[in-house]
Amino acid sequence: MSDLMTLLEVGGPVAALGGGAAYARAKHPAAYWSTVGLPVSTVRLLSTYGSVMEACGLTVAPSRLRVLAAKAMTRREVRPVPPRRGLLRPTTTGLRIRLRLAPGQEPADFAASAERLRHAWGVHAVYVTPVKPGVIELRLVGYDVLRRVRMPRKIADGFLKVPVALREDATPFVRDYRTIPHQLTLGATLSGKSMYLRHLIAGLAAQPVALVGIDCKRGVELAPFTPRLSALATDPEQAAELLPVLVKEMEDRYDLIKARQGIAPGTPGEEITSDIWGLPEHERPVPVVLFVDEVAELFLVATKKDEERRDEMVTQLIRLAQLGRAAGMYLEVCGQRFGAELGKGATMLRAQLTGRVCHRVNDEASAKMALGDIAPEAVVAACSIAPERPGLAVAGDTSGGWSRIRTPYLSLTDAAETCRTSAALVPDLPALEPFRPDVPERPVEHAAPAVLPHPVTD
Structure with missing residues (x-):
């Protein structure tokens, strides 16, 4: 009996959390991303960044100075170097991260590997945008934003x-x-x-x-x-x-x-x-x-x-x-x-x-x-x-x-x-x-009386 109560005490909240997360992911993807998807994707990206870049062929050979320093201090084999990344910037729909390209790389290399990066980091999509020569921005989208469209609150609009x-x-x-x-x-x-x-x-x-x-x-x-x-x-x-x-x-x-x-x-x-x-x-x-x-x-x-x-x-x-x-x-x-x-x-x-x-x-x-x-x-x-x-x-x-x-x-x-x-x-x-078209007149709405009249009866 005690084992059953322990199972209910532990398994009940876990099942409730799992069911709630599954429901939020299906019905409220924005809320799910902010509470669950964003932390998980952040940890996954930071922990696997170097290995994922190497698996996608987005690394370059290290410089000679780095090879000599590594051999002199650690005597270990120097692995290929991934692009240097900036700070992660979370958004309501995903993540943004800027990368400084290594010599010989171009934005097209990352655009061709966007699908592999998406699967490796468990997000809905990855988009590559050039910022300036030598710098690109990876925009990670956590869920399908086109399923239920919500326009951003701040939009740079203007005349025309x-x-x-x-x-x-x-x-x-x-x-x-x-x-x-x-x-x-x-x-x-x-x-x-x-x-x-x-x-x-x-x-x-x-x-x-x-x-x-x-x-x-x-x-x-x-x-x-x-x-x-x-x-x-x-x-x-x-x-x-x-x-x-x-x-x-x-x-x-x-x-x-x-x-x-x-x-x-x-x-x-x-x-x-x-x-x-x-x-x-x-x-x-x-x-x-x-x-x-x-x-x-x-x-x-x-x-x-x-x-x-x-x-x-x-x-x-x-x-x-x-x-x-x-x-x-x-x-x-x-x-x-x-x-x-x-x-x-x-x-x-x-x-x-x-x-x-x-x-x-x-x-x-x-x-x-x-x-x-x-x-x-x-x-x-x-x-x-x-x-x-x-x-x-x-x-x-x-x-x-x-x-x-x-x-x-x-x-x-x-x-x-x-x-x-x-x-x-x-x-x-x-x-x-x-x-100029004729503008139809708006029908006048008469307000209902506060007190309904009652017929006079004998």
Whole structure:
């Protein structure tokens, strides 16, 4: 009986701790990492650092001075030297450690061994980032941060910068229009493309920019944001009328820039500009962000007349993509399907869109159209997105870099309320006034009386 009681006294708490840890790891991975995963991984890394580096081929032969000193003092065989490491910096999602590369090493050597380091140290993933020549940073991620997205509390945002998603290395994915002016976003139905677009509009709504929309699904995607939109076209016919106005606005801005360039020869060089950002603040036009949802609808034609209208709209979109950056006009082109078979101008338009975000798509051709010119492995990653993970996407740009991202959930009600509360920030653009959407009046909610009336009875 005493043995049974001893077993219960010792085994009960151990089983409770083990079960609690397993539950926390499955349901609350961040809490599990902070309490269990971080200490275990830290001890494992510190105790096995040298042997793991040697097993992965990331060590170098010691210097002659070190060999002579070791033989003179210990008479032992000198083992290969691993890279010198800095202090461990724990985070809420993993660990960071900086390494000073030995002569002859490069960051690609560590990137090629990232999978082996992940298994050796028992973490979810290992990412390598060059810091400066001779120094790299290993970012160890303790758990799958894309399973339940939580954006970091501190994000370096700014004007025309919108944090819209979380990368797989636990860093925020920020849409910066000053750096990447135009972007192509693809995604099938229920892939999370609309959520991504919702975050962009809600993030830009609080900034002094003009938001213009072309929604060929009769406005069902962008209609909830009408209080903040400066213009909205809900079918190809309206889009054919809106796009020339935007092109004319761009040309007027170029005339303003040219007038500023034609100043006296003695003017300081910093006052001569080639885009609107060099203009004085009181002369600078407000930036314009054009959202094009279901871009394939602009390419579809049924008659000869529709074909002429299509060619004209595509030409205007290409002009905006080619020349709009300097005029402060940016494109966000979205769709379920995008390929060369859409018609003349599709590939040329794609070439002007620097940023690429590809959610789950229904065919490999769309993924290749979005990411094929960036990296072949990015296409494979986009085609392997499961339907059970809406919001997961592959983001890249024409520089060749890419990463997996996932957009956090944002309800349509919250996004629409953000646009409604920031309706006063809609800029005054007379050219777009005829296309300003009608804002539906908010229904008045009558408060219930404190005392319910009772019928008078005899």
